[in-house]
Amino acid sequence: MDIEEEEEITDDRLQIFHNTVREHIIFLLLLMLLYTASYALIARFRRRDKEDLFSTDDDEILVYRISLWLCTFSLAIAVGAALLLPISIASNEVLLLYPNSYYVKWLNSSLIQGLWNHVFLFSNLSLFVFLPFAYLFTESCGFPGHRKGIIARVYETFTVFSLLAVVVLGLTYILSALIDPERSGILKLVLSLGSAHLPFLYSCVSFIGVLLLLVCTPFGFIRLFGVVGQVLVKPHLLRDVNEEFAAFNLEEASVKRKLANVIANIELQNVSTSDANGIHSGIINPTLKSLYQRKPINGNVGNEPAQLLERLRELESEKRELNKLKTSSSFQRNFVYPFAMLLLLFLTVITIFLVVVNTLELLIGIKALPLSTRQFTLGITSLSKLGPTGAALEVFIISYLGATSSVGLYTMPFMRIVRPQKHKTSLAQLILNCAIVLMLSSALPLLSRILGITNFDLLGDFGAIEWLGNFQIVLFYNLIFGTTTALCLVNKFTATVRRELCARLVENYFIFINYISFIN
Incomplete structure (x- = not known):
C-alpha cells in the first residue's frame, strides 16, 4: 500500500471521527436545551410545600431531586419526539435550497438518523425504566429490619421494579405468543428479548398512544377554537x-x-x-x-x-x-381574532382533506403502507409536490396536530384528576403526566404518517413497528379519524343554529297545541 492510499484512509477515518464528535455535540446541546425548557415547565407546575419536599430530611430531599431529574429528562425526550418529524422535514428542504452552503454541511442523513435512534432508545428507557423507577423511588421507605437510609430505599425500589419488569415481560410474552405462535418457547424468549419482545412491547404502547390520539385530537380541534376565543378579544360588532x-x-x-x-x-x-x-x-x-x-x-x-x-x-x-x-385595540379585535379563527379553520379543513385523499389512495392502491425500513437520504428530493411551501404546510399541520392533541387530552373528563395546576401539582402527578405526554408525543410521528400528512418515511425503529403494515388498521384509522373530525367541525359551527331551530319548533308546537285546544 502506497503513501497516498494510507493518507486517504487516514483522512476518511479522521472525517468519520470528526462527524461522530460533531453529531454527539449537537445531540448534547439539543438535550441541554430541551432539558432546560422542560425543567422550567415543571417548575411552573410542581408543588413546593412540605408534602413534596421535606426540608428536615436529607434522604427525602435527595429522593425528591433524583425523581424530579428523571421526570424532567423524560419530558425533554417527549418534546424531542414531538419535534422529530417537523425537524426532519425542515432539514430536508433546507438541504435542497442550500446544497452547497458551508453553514448547513453539518445537517446530513447521519445526524437525522442518529437523532431518531436516540429518541427511540431514550423513549423506551423513559417509559419503561426512568418513570417507573422515579415513582417507586418516591414511594419506597426501605425493607423492615434494615437500617433506614437512601441505600435501603434503593434496594426496595430495585426489588419492586424487578418484580414489575418480570410481570410486564411475562404479559408481553403471552400476548406475542397469542398473536404469533412461532415466538412461543422459553429459549426464543431469552434469545429474542431485545430484538423482538421489547420492540413489541413498545409497539403495543405506541398503539395505545395512537388510539388515545384518535380520541383527543378531533375533540382538540373544536376545543382550540374556544381557547383562542378566551385568549383573544372578539370584535364587538353591533354592540355599544x-x-x-x-x-x-x-x-x-x-x-x-x-x-x-x-x-x-x-x-x-x-x-x-x-x-x-x-x-x-x-x-x-x-x-x-x-x-x-x-x-x-x-x-x-x-x-x-x-x-x-x-x-x-x-x-x-x-x-x-x-x-x-x-x-383592547381595534387591530387585535378586527384583525388578529378573525385571522386566528380563519387559520384554525383552514388547518382543520386541510387536515380533513389530506385524510380523505390518503384514504382514497389506500383504497385504490396508489399509496403504500407507512411501514418502512429503507434507508433515507436527506436532500435528494422534496417531500411535497408543492416544494418548500408544501413542506412548510406539512410542518404547520403536524405542529397543529400536536397542539390539538394536547388541548383535547387535558380537556377530556377523565383527565380532571391528573390535570396539572400551577404550583399545586404533586410529584406523583407530574410523573403520570410525563408518562402520558411521552406516550402521545412518541405516537405523533406515527399518527402523521398513518394519516398521510407527509411522505417522510419513519426512520430507525419507528418505521419497523409491525402494526403499521396492517392494511385494515391503517384504513379504518383514517376512516374513523376523518369522519369524527368532520362531524365535530360541523357540530361546532351548526350547534347554535340547531339549538335555535329546536327552540322555534318547540315554541311553534306549543302554539299549535294551544290553538287546537282553543278551537275545541
Missing part, C-alpha cells in the same frame, strides 16, 4: 360597550345595596331575638323594619345573601371581560 359597561355598574351598585340591606336586616333580627329580658323587642322603628325587611329570593331568607354574593361575583367577572374588550 360603553352602554353595557354603565349598565353593569348600575346593576353592581344595586346588588351591593341589596346585599348590605340583607346583612343589616339579619343582624337586627339576631339582636332582637337575643334579648335576654324579652322586653323592648319592638324598639325598632316600624318604618325602619319595613325598610330592612325585603322579599326573600325563592322564599328562602337564608339563601338570599349567598345568591346575591354569587351574582356579584358573576358581575365582576363579566365586567372584567367587558373591560378587556373595552381596552
Whole structure:
C-alpha cells in the first residue's frame, strides 16, 4: 500500500471521527436545551410545600431531586419526539435550497438518523425504566429490619421494579405468543428479548398512544377554537360597550345595596331575638323594619345573601371581560381574532382533506403502507409536490396536530384528576403526566404518517413497528379519524343554529297545541 492510499484512509477515518464528535455535540446541546425548557415547565407546575419536599430530611430531599431529574429528562425526550418529524422535514428542504452552503454541511442523513435512534432508545428507557423507577423511588421507605437510609430505599425500589419488569415481560410474552405462535418457547424468549419482545412491547404502547390520539385530537380541534376565543378579544360588532359597561355598574351598585340591606336586616333580627329580658323587642322603628325587611329570593331568607354574593361575583367577572374588550385595540379585535379563527379553520379543513385523499389512495392502491425500513437520504428530493411551501404546510399541520392533541387530552373528563395546576401539582402527578405526554408525543410521528400528512418515511425503529403494515388498521384509522373530525367541525359551527331551530319548533308546537285546544 502506497503513501497516498494510507493518507486517504487516514483522512476518511479522521472525517468519520470528526462527524461522530460533531453529531454527539449537537445531540448534547439539543438535550441541554430541551432539558432546560422542560425543567422550567415543571417548575411552573410542581408543588413546593412540605408534602413534596421535606426540608428536615436529607434522604427525602435527595429522593425528591433524583425523581424530579428523571421526570424532567423524560419530558425533554417527549418534546424531542414531538419535534422529530417537523425537524426532519425542515432539514430536508433546507438541504435542497442550500446544497452547497458551508453553514448547513453539518445537517446530513447521519445526524437525522442518529437523532431518531436516540429518541427511540431514550423513549423506551423513559417509559419503561426512568418513570417507573422515579415513582417507586418516591414511594419506597426501605425493607423492615434494615437500617433506614437512601441505600435501603434503593434496594426496595430495585426489588419492586424487578418484580414489575418480570410481570410486564411475562404479559408481553403471552400476548406475542397469542398473536404469533412461532415466538412461543422459553429459549426464543431469552434469545429474542431485545430484538423482538421489547420492540413489541413498545409497539403495543405506541398503539395505545395512537388510539388515545384518535380520541383527543378531533375533540382538540373544536376545543382550540374556544381557547383562542378566551385568549383573544372578539370584535364587538353591533354592540355599544360603553352602554353595557354603565349598565353593569348600575346593576353592581344595586346588588351591593341589596346585599348590605340583607346583612343589616339579619343582624337586627339576631339582636332582637337575643334579648335576654324579652322586653323592648319592638324598639325598632316600624318604618325602619319595613325598610330592612325585603322579599326573600325563592322564599328562602337564608339563601338570599349567598345568591346575591354569587351574582356579584358573576358581575365582576363579566365586567372584567367587558373591560378587556373595552381596552383592547381595534387591530387585535378586527384583525388578529378573525385571522386566528380563519387559520384554525383552514388547518382543520386541510387536515380533513389530506385524510380523505390518503384514504382514497389506500383504497385504490396508489399509496403504500407507512411501514418502512429503507434507508433515507436527506436532500435528494422534496417531500411535497408543492416544494418548500408544501413542506412548510406539512410542518404547520403536524405542529397543529400536536397542539390539538394536547388541548383535547387535558380537556377530556377523565383527565380532571391528573390535570396539572400551577404550583399545586404533586410529584406523583407530574410523573403520570410525563408518562402520558411521552406516550402521545412518541405516537405523533406515527399518527402523521398513518394519516398521510407527509411522505417522510419513519426512520430507525419507528418505521419497523409491525402494526403499521396492517392494511385494515391503517384504513379504518383514517376512516374513523376523518369522519369524527368532520362531524365535530360541523357540530361546532351548526350547534347554535340547531339549538335555535329546536327552540322555534318547540315554541311553534306549543302554539299549535294551544290553538287546537282553543278551537275545541
